[in-house]
Amino acid sequence: LDPGDEVIVLAPYFVEFLAYIDNHGGRPRVVRTGPDFMPDIDAVEAAVSARTKAIVLNSPNNPSGVVYPEHLIADLSAMLSRKEKELDRELYIISDEPYRRIVFDGLKPVSVFNHYRNSIVISSHSKDLALPGERIGYAALNPAAEEHDEIMAGIIYSNRILGFVNAPALMQHAVRAVQHITVSVPDYERKRNMLYGALTEMGYEVVRPQGAFYMFPKSPVEDDVEFVHELLSLLVLVVPGQGFGSPGHFRISYCVDDRTLDNSLEGFRKAAVRYGLTR
Ligand SMILES: Cc1ncc(COP(=O)(O)O)c(C=O)c1O
Structure with missing residues (x-):
């Protein structure tokens, strides 16, 4: 990036993108x-300016768990290609995909490379392994x-100067040998089904997630921090939506033991009663 270059980020977003x-x-x-929680292509187009360098996509999404369908990636790509010509400037898609392999309901991961030329995929084994x-x-x-060639040289160079996060060679060999392995996706899907079913029955408004291991329900009160404190007093730990650029929501991470999830339901239920979602 040159100073003042703009990067489009879709809210709710993974908070580190801004940093x-x-x-x-x-x-x-x-x-x-x-x-x-799906991108609105017209709104994205309205945000593209002569200073735009890139857009960051993150699907499956942290914190909402939504997965962008292929037609949306295709439409977004078509719009960006048109804007590239109009502005005579490259616009990059940076697709952050650490949850790529954690998708439910028979969905298949979409490859942005098939739709858009100026694209970069970033991944991590923090989640899938x-x-x-x-x-x-x-x-x-x-x-x-x-x-x-210039971008590849830049990627290699940043890896050198960020030596303190360079993955040790031994682990690089180890993860290469287990590329065919993923954490148990059916387990996450089962947890999603249980929690989504229980919360919606209690009256919480939730967009049904189809990937990752997060849910991003609407807070029953405008002040999501207040609601998170309320849940905390009921021994349920979640994160306020304001941190993800979407106040009025809260994020649940359900990559925990079934027992922890089961035990959280009582707290969610008591809070639902207190805030008038259910009786
Ligand atoms: C969307 C997204 N990108 C990146 C990361 C960071 O992954 P890593 O553990 O590899 O730093 C996370 C972790 O929560 C994430 O949710």
């Missing part, structure tokens, strides 16, 4: 998604990208 952009002198341009903290993953650059 990554800021660290490089860029400016995040936050665009809200629709009530179903349950190795958080190991700081191991990869960046993949579309071989057809316009500035391919």
Whole structure:
């Protein structure tokens, strides 16, 4: 990024995206998604300016768990290609996909490379191999990208200068040998079904997630921090939506034991009664 370059980020977003952009002198341009947390292509188009360098996509999404369908990626790509011509400037899609393999309901991961030339995929094995903290993953650059050689050199160089997060060689060999393995997706899908069913029955408004291991229900009161404190007093730990750029919601991470999930239901139920969602 050159100072003042803009990067479009869709809210709700993984909070670190803003820091990554800021660290490089860029400016995040936050665009809200629709009530179903899907990108609104017209709203994204309205945010593209002569300073736009990239858009960050994250599907399956943290915090909403939604998965963008292929036709949406295709439409978004078509719009960006049109804008590239109009502005005579490359616009990159940076697709952050650590939850790529954690999808439910028979969905298949979509490859942004098939739809858009100037694209970069970032991944991590923190989730699909349950190795958080190991700081191991990869960046993949579309071989057809316009500035391919320059960007590839940039990726290699940042890996050198960020040596303190360089994955140790031994682990690089280890994860290469287990690329065919993923954490148990049916287990996450079962947890999603249980929790989504229980919460909606209690009266919570929830967009049904189809991937990752998060849910992002609407807070029964406008002040999501107040509601998170209320749940905390009932021994349920969730995160306020304001941290993800979407106040009025809260995020649940359900990658926990079944027993922990089962035990949380009483707290969710008591809060639902207190806030008039249910009797
Ligand atoms: C969307 C998204 N991107 C990136 C990361 C960071 O992954 P890592 O553990 O590899 O730093 C996370 C972790 O929560 C995430 O949810």
